[in-house]
Amino acid sequence: MFKKLTKVMLTLMMMIAIGSQSDFARAAEYSLLPVISVISANENRLNVSLSITDNGAVSTTGFVVGRKGTTNIDATLKLQKYNSKTKKWETLKSWSKTQKATSTSFNVTHKLSQKGTYRCKLTAQVTSGGKAENESVISGKKTY
Numbered sequence: 001m002f003k004k005l006t007k008v009m010l011t012l013m014m015m016i017a018i019g020s021q022s023d024f025a026r027a028a029e030y031s032l033l034p035v036i037s038v039i040s041a042n043e044n045r046l047n048v049s050l051s052i053t054d055n056g057a058v059s060t061t062g063f064v065v066g067r068k069g070t071t072n073i074d075a076t077l078k079l080q081k082y083n084s085k086t087k088k089w090e091t092l093k094s095w096s097k098t099q100k101a102t103s104t105s106f107n108v109t110h111k112l113s114q115k116g117t118y119r120c121k122l123t124a125q126v127t128s129g130g131k132a133e134n135e136s137v138i139s140g141k142k143t144y
Contacts, residue, residue: 044064046124047122048120057112061107074096119140119142
């Protein structure tokens with residue numbers, strides 16, 4: 001880690017010496033991100049993504065990575081459609097997993113039958129050290 005940080009700092013100092021602001025920004029964008037985006041081992045991570053093809057094929061992936069000491073994960077991935085009349089999200093399809101593990105993931109496909117606006121919601125109960133925490137994350141909206 002120290003060697004990488006030193007290399008990044010030397011690269012940035014050289015870019016400053018050269019005086020090219022656009023190169024400096026590019027170096028910061030590509031070199032510093034891995035250094036700055038260190039994730040704490042004490043936090044749970046959830047991620048979900050959604051894509052819809054022109055013919056209505058949905059592909060969604062989600063993952064839950066528990067913190068150090070995680071013993072159990074209960075996760076549910078929901079495909080939801082926006083109802084413009086009620087102004088609420090309605091669940092069309094749901095997938096669930098329970099695992100005695102530190103992580104779990106989903107990789108599912110589904111065929112849509114109606115046009116509309118869709119999203120995915122991933123919720124998880126992560127148990128670590130005897131304490132359960134509930135977390136959720138929502139994908140971006142996609143229109144079919």
